[in-house]
Amino acid sequence: MTRIAIDAMGGDNAPQEVVAGAVWAASDYGVAIELVGKPDKIEYELDRINAEGIVSTAGGFKPQRIKIDTSKLDIKITQANEVIEMGEAPGQAIRRKKKSSIVLAVDAVATGSSQAVVAAGSTGAAMASSLFGLGRLPGIERPAIAVTLPTIKKPVVIIDAGANTNCSPEMLYQFAVMGTTFSKNVLGVEEPKVGVLNIGEEAGKGNELALSTYKLLEANQDSLNFMGNVEGREIFSGNCNVIVCDGFVGNVALKVTEGASSMLFKMLKKEFKADPLAKIAGLIAKPFMKRIYKRINYEEFGGALLLGVKGITVISHGRSTAYAIRNAVKVAKDAVETGVNKKIADFLENNSINPVSNE
């Protein structure tokens, strides 16, 4: 059985929501879990779950209570007495706090006790401890965060969504390889199309990085299904399956999506309460509003994969609810079982990168 390590102390709602989400995933997806953190706090949460069940807030609508018997699940607790806080400098923190929950959760993967790790705490600390604890895949300069976003067709992968603020075209080529492998194997997209996030469709558009990346991906069309530049507006058309960019731009794109959707939902909810007639419409619209909200909400995808390290690290939103953690564990399980990392390494071993021709 696949075992997933979870940093039980990481995130705004830890340990309560994190432990609940992990247990929920164990129950729903048949995975074993390894909860890393302060044992007394974890035990307290497990007892609470046995007594009260898990409160699901899926979709952001009315909470529902789910009964789970933890004694039927494969749950391991690993002690970690330290916690890395959100404000700490990641590099220093992982060296100073060797017994922190995130460092030991990654360690569980490095030693083979678990096959993947889910972390909702400091993204920087999760990245640093993964890089340090697991090492890079051969052929990968820097790991990158792959985020899955909904579109009106199939989901799209944005890579890098925040790991690297300074990137080279070669790094974006590697992101394209990792994103393609992820899209194909985990999301089930047959021939993922790769695009460069840019401010115009024409080849001559954009900043230095976008211009050079365009040329490099064009030179490697034999191995990657490169379709050209993609504008911010086109992300959601679903015509492109993997969009590469540096982590600064990717992170802005991701959070703008979140902010714009959330604003729209707030505006709609307010209108649905404005008068009795609107309330009736709101009542009718509720189920599908919920469905749409679920489709676009980050909770649904649960977490972003840190690709490029020798192991599977899923980075969850700092504000993750139990539902988001449950889905993040599912992402981790799928990544393990489809062997994404081996496929990335194989690709890079079998396809040497073509340089940009100087004609």
Place this chain on the structure above:
Amino acid sequence: MTRIAIDAMGGDNAPQEVVAGAVWAASDYGVAIELVGKPDKIEYELDRINAEGIVSTAGGFKPQRIKIDTSKLDIKITQANEVIEMGEAPGQAIRRKKKSSIVLAVDAVATGSSQAVVAAGSTGAAMASSLFGLGRLPGIERPAIAVTLPTIKKPVVIIDAGANTNCSPEMLYQFAVMGTTFSKNVLGVEEPKVGVLNIGEEAGKGNELALSTYKLLEANQDSLNFMGNVEGREIFSGNCNVIVCDGFVGNVALKVTEGASSMLFKMLKKEFKADPLAKIAGLIAKPFMKRIYKRINYEEFGGALLLGVKGITVISHGRSTAYAIRNAVKVAKDAVETGVNKKIADFLENNSINPVSNE
């Protein structure tokens, strides 16, 4: 009476929608207009408007016909036989096509025949001809595009939304000055708060540009109301009134907003058609869906100001409808009448920039 020059040949829907929008603005806002382009085509559109009226598609819902008598309006036609197409390299195009509609429309402002120009064609050509034809304001290195976006509170200004892909911290300081002046004088925000678009709130976050800009704006807090970093998700909270970034990131943020909103509306419209009950809800929801759509649609703000040139240039969306052009002319009129440019120049003359302290 303020006169606005309009590149009648620019944009995907030119000249039909552009001429209609200009005439509509003249009728609604009491401005004089100067239509620059091929006279026969412009006359044809004016005749059509007199015969059939203008078709308003405001809000993207059912079209409405508006009757307008152009003989009562102050409309001037200026001949321009060339048109710069979307794909052309802007710098070369404006030198080669000196009689193009965009070059002559900017010229109309340079010579004082009009007080502002509205352009829906190639953004690059509008920028290049404005920079070349009007010159820069004293103290401004590079003009920038200021886009107004809705939030749940007051609108926010994103600057730069696409003019400059490579920026220095000093340029972003100037963008902050221009954005503040615009927000205060045209949007009526009393003490506009300025933020740096970044991937985290902490001062130590982001790429080189964001880090250095943070320090520079912090050192100039006496003259600018600097509030720190703003994440993509926070743009729509309305807590920050002016957000500075380089034109690559700004353009992505803007287009992602457009794409995400449009996807959500498509999903909602589809659900409102799914069954008879949903259709009833859709009927009730229609007026406020329309209201929300209007609030978030780019058509409503009509156009983005190119700030930093000695004159007012409003850059409209390439896909502008008559309604968008009408609103763009209103933006141009407001910018002229509130004297934004003089206020920017005054600010830069009276406030010398504090360097970052090296303690």
